[in-house]
Amino acid sequence: MGLISFLKSKFSKKKNDEIVNKYNDGMAKSRQNFSSKLTNLAGRYKKVNSSYFEELEEILIESDIGISLAIQIIEDVLQTSEKEHIYDPNEINEILVDKMFLGYASKGDTATDIDFSDNEMKVLLVVGVNGVGKTTTIAKLAHRYIKMGKKVMLVAADTFRAGAKEQLCVWGERLGIDVVYGPSESDPASVAYDGMKKAKQENVDLVIVDTAGRLQTKANLMAELSKIKRVIGKEVPNAPQETFLVIDATTGQNGVIQAKAFSEVTSITGVVITKMDGTSKGGIILAIRDELGIPVRFIGLGEKMDDLAEFDLDKYLYGLCVVE
Ligand SMILES: Nc1nc2c(ncn2[C@@H]2O[C@H](COP(=O)(O)OP(=O)(O)OP(=O)(O)O)[C@@H](O)[C@H]2O)c(=O)[nH]1
Ligand SMILES: [Mg+2]
Structure with missing residues (x-):
């Protein structure tokens, strides 16, 4: 069974699952764009050939999947097509989704949530360019x-931007x-x-900076x-345990450039992709994973607290x- 059929059978029974619905609503624009192009392409060919693969x-x-990953995925699909003598466009599109899955999953760690199992206080540092949705x-x-049920504290180490x-x-x-904060323009x-x-005094579980x-x-x-990292590490052993880089999905391939630059100066333990609801090019997640191997930990699917x-x-x- 191909991945599309598997996903259909896995999720179609979960019509009332809040998280599945959140993904589906938040990714509507991307789905509309990506899957309608696939359906349109499959409708125009009886049998796949080299121009089919070029269009694919x-x-x-x-979709912002990134050029090198796109080339690799297409090569993989071509190989499977030839090896298994599959030339039906709809079947090829199924194989494509399998290869997209592998494109992400084969890049290593897929851990997502913060690990609180050792009961130590966790510090999460949140970084990224202006306006991406950090706060x-x-x-x-x-x-x-x-x-x-965690005790959470916030630290306003953005002393730069007014407000x-x-x-x-x-x-x-x-x-x-x-929320811990200092005077404007003080040293973050x-x-x-x-x-x-303060977090140590108050015995919090998670401090987000x-x-x-x-x-x-x-x-x-x-x-x-x-410098911020060093200071945190001096006060709390092994901290920050997590550094999340926030990337705005609507900035496309620029997000990949940001991810590279940030990971050169500081170790990033996870990426958060925001504004997925605002883009029709949802492939950016695969591109960042392909270029950097860093797992995407969370995605932002709207402006509300629950999104x-x-x-x-x-x-x-x-x-x-x-599309169902
Ligand atoms: N649609 C949508 N909007 C979002 C999402 N995440 C953040 N935003 C919006 O993006 C805008 C910027 O968000 P902030 O959280 O202030 O961004 P920031 O990175 O902290 O900005 P600076 O501190 O100025 O660098 C706000 O209008 C948010 O409501 C998301 O997942 N979806
Ligand atoms: Mg901010």
Whole structure:
């Protein structure tokens, strides 16, 4: 059984599953774009040939899957087609989704959630360029872990943008949790230091540190991240255990460039892709995974507090490829 059939049988029974529906709603634009192109292509050919594969490759590239992964996937599909004598376009499209699955899954670790099993305080540092959705994602993550019964604290280490700490404080109030902040334009590392001190005193389970949006091309701002990290590590052993890079799905291949630049200056343990609901090119997740191997941990599927889901490859591919 191909993956599409498997996903259909896995998820069609789950019409009332909140998370499956969230993926499906949030990925509607991408699905509309990607699967309608596949259906249209399959409808125009009785039997696949080299121009079919060229068009198929074009569809992958247009979906932001990335050129090198698109080429690799098409080569894999071609090989299977020849080896197993499969030339029916619909069957080829099924094989395509299998290969997309492998394109992600074969790149290593797929761990998603933060591991609280050792009962040590966890520190999560959130980084990314301006306006990608860092602060909103922090609020969504805090909401998620509060619901799981964790004690969460926020630290406003974005001392740069006017209104940044106020924005985080508004979220803190809504969530009913403490936010540690310092004076405007103070050193973000010193706010991080105060945050760690307070978090230890208060015995929190998870501290989430918000940072200023920084362009990957600004060396001094990128160096500042290392300083924030060092200070956190001095106060809390092994921290930050997690550093999430937030990437806006609507920025396309630029997201891959950002991911490369950030991972060169600091170790990233996970990527959060936001605004999946705002793009019709949902393939960006596969491109980032292909280029960097870093697992996508969460995806943002809307602006509300609940519009965040743990990344799940099956649900993602179902949301992207399957029309029922
Ligand atoms: N549609 C949609 N909008 C989102 C999502 N995540 C964030 N946003 C919106 O993106 C905008 C920017 O979000 P912020 O959280 O302020 O972004 P930021 O990265 O903290 O921005 P800076 O601190 O200025 O660098 C806001 O209008 C959010 O509501 C998402 O998953 N979907
Ligand atoms: Mg922010």
